[in-house]
Amino acid sequence: MTDRASDNHIPDRLDVGWKPRMLRWETLLFAVAVVIFVFNANASPYFLDPWNLSDATFNFTEKATIALAMALLIVAAEIDLSVASIIAVASVAMGAAAQAGVGTWGLVVIGMATGALAGAFNGFLVTRFGLPSIVVTIGTMSLFRGIAYVVLGDGVYKGYPADFAFFGQEYVFWVISFEFVFFLVMAVVFGIILHRTVFGRWIFAIGNNPVGARFSGIRVERVKFILFVVSGLMAGVAAVMLTSRIGSTRPTIALGMELEVVTMVVLGGVNILGGSGSIPGVVIAAFVMGLVTFGLGLLNIPGIVMSIVIGVMLISVIALPILWKKIRAP
Amino acid sequence: MQKQDADSYGLPTVAEPVLRMRGIGKKFPGVIALADVDLELVPGEVTALVGENGAGKSTLVKILCGIYQPDSGVIELAGREITLASAEQAMAQGVSVIHQETVLFDDLSVTENIFMGQQIKGRFNCLDWRAMHKRAAALLSSLESDIDPGSKLKELGIAQKHMVAIARALSVDSKIVVMDEPTAALSYKEIEELYEIVEKLKSENKAVLFISHKFEEIFRIADTYTVFRDGVVAGKGRVSKTNQNDLIAMMVGRTVNQIFPKESVEIGNPVLTVQGFCHPTEFADIEFSVNRGEILGFYGLVGSGRSELMQAIFGISQPTGGRILLDGAEISIRSPGDATGRGIVYVPEERGRQGVVLALPIFQNITLPSLSGLSPKGFLDLAKEFELARSYAERLQLKAASLSHPVSTLSGGNQQKVVIAKWLATEPRVIILDEPTKGIDVGSKAAVHGFMTELVKAGLSVIMISSELPEILGMSDRVAVMREGRLIEIVDRKNTDAETLVRTAIGTSQPVGGEAA
Numbered sequence: 001m002t003d004r005a006s007d008n009h010i011p012d013r014l015d016v017g018w019k020p021r022m023l024r025w026e027t028l029l030f031a032v033a034v035v036i037f038v039f040n041a042n043a044s045p046y047f048l049d050p051w052n053l054s055d056a057t058f059n060f061t062e063k064a065t066i067a068l069a070m071a072l073l074i075v076a077a078e079i080d081l082s083v084a085s086i087i088a089v090a091s092v093a094m095g096a097a098a099q100a101g102v103g104t105w106g107l108v109v110i111g112m113a114t115g116a117l118a119g120a121f122n123g124f125l126v127t128r129f130g131l132p133s134i135v136v137t138i139g140t141m142s143l144f145r146g147i148a149y150v151v152l153g154d155g156v157y158k159g160y161p162a163d164f165a166f167f168g169q170e171y172v173f174w175v176i177s178f179e180f181v182f183f184l185v186m187a188v189v190f191g192i193i194l195h196r197t198v199f200g201r202w203i204f205a206i207g208n209n210p211v212g213a214r215f216s217g218i219r220v221e222r223v224k225f226i227l228f229v230v231s232g233l234m235a236g237v238a239a240v241m242l243t244s245r246i247g248s249t250r251p252t253i254a255l256g257m258e259l260e261v262v263t264m265v266v267l268g269g270v271n272i273l274g275g276s277g278s279i280p281g282v283v284i285a286a287f288v289m290g291l292v293t294f295g296l297g298l299l300n301i302p303g304i305v306m307s308i309v310i311g312v313m314l315i316s317v318i319a320l321p322i323l324w325k326k327i328r329a330p
Numbered sequence: 331m332q333k334q335d336a337d338s339y340g341l342p343t344v345a346e347p348v349l350r351m352r353g354i355g356k357k358f359p360g361v362i363a364l365a366d367v368d369l370e371l372v373p374g375e376v377t378a379l380v381g382e383n384g385a386g387k388s389t390l391v392k393i394l395c396g397i398y399q400p401d402s403g404v405i406e407l408a409g410r411e412i413t414l415a416s417a418e419q420a421m422a423q424g425v426s427v428i429h430q431e432t433v434l435f436d437d438l439s440v441t442e443n444i445f446m447g448q449q450i451k452g453r454f455n456c457l458d459w460r461a462m463h464k465r466a467a468a469l470l471s472s473l474e475s476d477i478d479p480g481s482k483l484k485e486l487g488i489a490q491k492h493m494v495a496i497a498r499a500l501s502v503d504s505k506i507v508v509m510d511e512p513t514a515a516l517s518y519k520e521i522e523e524l525y526e527i528v529e530k531l532k533s534e535n536k537a538v539l540f541i542s543h544k545f546e547e548i549f550r551i552a553d554t555y556t557v558f559r560d561g562v563v564a565g566k567g568r569v570s571k572t573n574q575n576d577l578i579a580m581m582v583g584r585t586v587n588q589i590f591p592k593e594s595v596e597i598g599n600p601v602l603t604v605q606g607f608c609h610p611t612e613f614a615d616i617e618f619s620v621n622r623g624e625i626l627g628f629y630g631l632v633g634s635g636r637s638e639l640m641q642a643i644f645g646i647s648q649p650t651g652g653r654i655l656l657d658g659a660e661i662s663i664r665s666p667g668d669a670t671g672r673g674i675v676y677v678p679e680e681r682g683r684q685g686v687v688l689a690l691p692i693f694q695n696i697t698l699p700s701l702s703g704l705s706p707k708g709f710l711d712l713a714k715e716f717e718l719a720r721s722y723a724e725r726l727q728l729k730a731a732s733l734s735h736p737v738s739t740l741s742g743g744n745q746q747k748v749v750i751a752k753w754l755a756t757e758p759r760v761i762i763l764d765e766p767t768k769g770i771d772v773g774s775k776a777a778v779h780g781f782m783t784e785l786v787k788a789g790l791s792v793i794m795i796s797s798e799l800p801e802i803l804g805m806s807d808r809v810a811v812m813r814e815g816r817l818i819e820i821v822d823r824k825n826t827d828a829e830t831l832v833r834t835a836i837g838t839s840q841p842v843g844g845e846a847a
Contacts, residue, residue, distance in 0.1 A: 197708050198701040205698060208687045215646065215676070215684045216698045216752070217667040275689055 025269035029284045029317075033291060040295035047298055054175035056294035058168075058245065060264075061179040062238040063257060064286035067264040068190040069234040071282045073133075073227045074265055075194070077207040077274025080122060080228060081137040083235040084257035085144035090114040090239035092148045095157025095249035104164045111243070112236040118144055119232015123225040133228075141258065148251040157249040168245025179241050183286075186234075191279035199223070207274035263314050264289055346409075347372050348505050348537050349425075354403035356389050356561075363389040364561045367403070371506055371537035376528060378548040378569065379541045381558035382581055382799060382832075387541050390558070391510050394539070395427040396420035407505075418447070426499030427508040428492055436484040441466040443483055444498045469497040473527060489520030496527055500534075507531055508539045513547060525551055543631055545574050545836060559583050575829070582799055582828035593783050597807065598622030600658070601791045602674065602760045604643060607652035612638035613815040616652070620760065620791045625782060627806030627823075628795040630835050635815040636795045637679055640762045644676035645669045656759075670699055673759035677749050677766060679795070681742070685749040688738040692730055693719035695737050696752045703756075722751035727777055743774025750778070754785075761785065762793040767801060779805060799828045813837045 040047045047053070066083050073080055093114040094107045102110065118140070125136045172181050194200040202223050205213040214220050243249055268285035270277025289310065296306050347370035356364040364386045371377055381387050392398040393405075396414040404411050407423055414420040420427075434443045441459070444466050452458030466479035475493050483491060492512055499507050509528075513521045528551050531538055542548055548555060549569060556566040557580040565580040603619035613635040620626040628636045642649045645663040653660050656672055663669045669676070678684035686695050696719040697704060704718065705711055719733055726747040730740060737748055746766065753761060763782070767775040782792055782805060796802050802809055803823060810820045811834045818834050 196710055198705050198710060199708060201694065201698070201701060201710065204690060204694075205687050208689045209683070211683050212685065212687045213698075215666060215678055216687075217665070217670040218698070219665060219667060 026278060026281045026284060029267070029269065029281060029288060033284055033288045036288060036291045036295065040291060040298070043295065044298040047295065050175045052294075052298075054171075054177060054180070056290055057177060057180045057183075059293050060286050060290035061177075061183040062242050062245075062254075063261050063264060064283070064290075065183050065186055065241070066231070066234050066238050066257075067261045067268070067282050067286060068186055068279065069227070069231040070261050071265045071268065071270050071277055071279060072190065072194060072203055073231050074262075074270050074272060075207045075274060075277045076203045076224060076227055077210070078126065078133040078224055078227065079137065079262070080119070080231045081134065081258045081262070082118070082122060082140040082144055083231060083238075083261055084254040085141045085148070086115050086118045086232055086235035087239040087242060087254040087257065088148040088251060089118060089144040090236045091243045091249040091253050092151050092157070092251070094239065094243055095160075096151065098160050098164075099157065104161045104166075107160070107164060108167070108240050111240040112233060115236020115239060116229050116233040119229040119235070120225070122232065123228030126228065127221040127225045145251070145255075148253075152249070152251045158247065160243070160247060164244050165247065166244065168241045168243070168247075179245075182237075182241070187279060187283045191283075194279050203227070204275065207271075207276070260289070260310070263310060267314060267317055345373050345375075348408055350404075350406040351390075351393075352404050352406070354390070354393065354400045354405075356386075356393065356398060356400050362561050364393075364400070367558070367561070367563055369539075369556055369563075371539055372554070373505070373535045373537050374532050375553040376532060376538040376540050376551050378552035378555040379539055379558065380543075380548065380555055380577060380581060381564075382797070385558040385581075386561040387558055388510070389561075391427060391508055391539075391541065394420065394425055394506075394508055396425075421447075421502055421504075424503065424505040425508065426495075426502065426504035426506070427510065428495045428499065428512055429510050434483055434491060434495060434498075437482060439480055439482055440470075440477055440486075440494050440497075441479040443494055444469065444479075444501050446498075448502065465501070466497065469500055472500070473497060473530065487520065489523055492524060493527065496531070504536065506537045506539065508541075510541045511543065512540075513542070513544065521547070543836065545577065548577075549574075557581055578829045578832050582832060593787075595623045595783070595786045597624050598789070601656065602643075602793075603655040603658070605653045605655065607639065607642065607654075608650045609635075609638060609642060609647070609815075610650055613642075613812075613817075616817050618810055618817060618820060619655075620793055622789055622791055623786045624807045625786055625792040625794055625805050626820075627802040627809040628793065628812060629797070629799070629802045629809055629831050630812035632797060634812040634835070636812050637764050639812070640676055640764060640793065640795060641678075643669070644674065644762065646676075670756055670758070673757070674762070675699075675753040675756060675758040675760070676762040677753055677764060679764040679768065681745055681749060686737045686745055686752075689736050691734045692723065692728075692737055692740070692748055693733040695748050696722055696733075696755055698752060700752075700755045718755055719751075722755050723747075725754075726751050726781060741770075741774075743770035743777075746770050746774065746778065750781070758790065760791045760793065762795070764795045765797065766794060767796075767798070799831060802831065803828060811835050 070080060070083065090111045094111045097107055097110045122133070122137055122140055125131055126133045167178055171177050194203060202213065202218050205216065205218060206220050206223060210220055242254060264285050265277070265282055266272050267288065268277065268282035270282065292309060292313070293306055296309060349371040351367065351369040354364055354367040354369070355362075367386070367390065369390070379387050379390070389398060393400050394414065396417045396419055399415070405414065406412070412423055414423060414425065435446065438446070441462050445462050450458045450461045450465070452461065463479050470477050470479065470493070473493060473496065475490070477486065477490055477493060483494065486494070496507070512524055528538060528540070540552055552569045554566065554568050555572065555577070557564045557577060559581060560583075564583060598621055600619040600621050605617055607616035608614045616639055618626070630636050638647070641647055643654060643663070645665045645668050648664070654663060655661065656674075661672055663672065663674070666676070682688060687698070693716055697715045700718065701710070704714055716733065723730065723733060728747045728751065729744050737745055740748065750766070766778050770778070779801075782794070786792055794805060806823050808820055808822055809826060809831060811818045811831060813835055814837070818837075
């Protein structure tokens, strides 16, 4: 027999050297963000103005707030493509309630509840019937948007209470907007959930091996259901902020936003097939996308070109690490 | 030289073997799958290849169809030495294999399946569908089958799919047809049809290698037999000159002493009792109980419903009837979480899919089912987690460079230790081990067996599913034998032997196939 004590000592932690740390996705992404920042600062004299920078945050905080919840879903190997349509339906619900004279806090509750309910509907279809979420949420993407169109037609809801504007337009401190603060707080909350709680560990286990997770006593369906509700809820919150910011509701509100949200998550290093990713990565990716959009805007580059830039960026960040590996290990 | 023996007087002489395999050996890390195996196949004869699970039959089949390369030995086809470097080559040399689960293309037509990889081409190098359809129809009608060559494969039954596979074999004019447990998924009537096809192949002077567990069919259709045991040939001869008991004796041999025998531990009161357990398709009327300090072995053929039964007890699937009692009190288990909470845990057979999360670090795998208990408020405590993971990793003598490495970097045996460690960390009372030493090296095997004894000494109850007789006989206090979803009997280890167990598991008095589920 072998001596157990000496033969079986397993070190607690792997020493993480500076090289693996440097090569982490988050680090690279952060470097990209810095480069874009410096480039923008040199390209336009207006870039470094604090109020302009603050304005820039409005471009991505709503999407980024949803991206946090989307990151959890994608790590769990699911996806919710209906988030933009959930915004539409939640905004319509708030608009109708505002017409009926509901106050500001009532509107917030209605927006969030509509989002959570829509998310629960997605979660129910996926977990109860075992349907693939990509199919379910492409379906509900049309369904929710359709409801918004049916209710509103060509019309528009205006006439929100004056103090409703707080969520999308007001500043908490100096140039720091409510939206931005809310996003940062949510980023911390979601970071803790994914990386520091048992629930977060379950998400990783499910994303890597749903069968193994089930055999380990994890209630896979329940975890997934919760994630869909959270995703809907965050879309509801985004609906509150967006509606408040633009002050009106049209059925086309947030059209196509789901792809930008997914782009943000994937750019943040979350594996689109599930199983790995981090919240810090998604947060940095949100900043990168915000800075690029804002910088191009300052240079008067039209929106269509921006979508080209985002597309190229996404493909290259996905392709580069794979090419890198192939070059290093021929 | 004068060659005047009994056979030449009016009787047909036994033909020369078309295929000779001599001294075939094949090693896998830690396991010798085949050692110095000889096999001959004669045209117009059916050779039955018999042996327990893991005796090396599948390895030999894979060598024959070019998937594995033997480490030693020669293969001769019609007296000429050949190599079967790939499946394509094997087929070109005239070896066709009909697998248990036919590996054909479900969404393609029968014709496309028959000519896959060897399409007939016409003018301009285009596919000549008319010729292929015509030839497919001719092949099928020569098999007296009424399958429409245009129908998609998924529209056919399993027996008909076998027929297509056979037609494919005939289309390349195979000299050798290997059938790997072809009747495993067939109904009684389909089996009869298959026998007719085998007769037909014989009459066309093909050499057939027929792999089977079922003695009835061996005696029904085979001319000669070869018995494998632990990778060596344990016996061969003509079927007409042997009987079932001799075959069983050759299959099991007398090799029980290779295994750690279980030390005797005092057996206590019943801990887990299962009453009248039923499932719509997998098992029915299961009754058993396992005692404190006991190892209860579950023996049976693959597909006898053992894993399905245990997964139902563990809450993976819901039974349609029956009760589970823990210490005499009825409990309800609706999910694996419930079972774990009650101290009943299950170490699954499919390690990579069900047992571990390969991409996650070792320590996270070990603590996965214990996390809720470890962190009552829901927040992870990495220090505590490491401590728990390390104590179990060391108890099981896990060999790993770091607990932070993903489980996928470990060998099979060490992965199995991770799965066992993960469940022991929940401090269970009953641990169900499903084929705990399947596919792991000898050293890890001994470690797992030694550890099982430690567990029962500590007062746990162990249920061990195993298809390996030496393991069942070496480790179990009592052995439950299952066949076709029924628990046939539970016997004391002292009152049984390998032959009896095999006979019970195979059910030699049952009609072949029985009522197919």
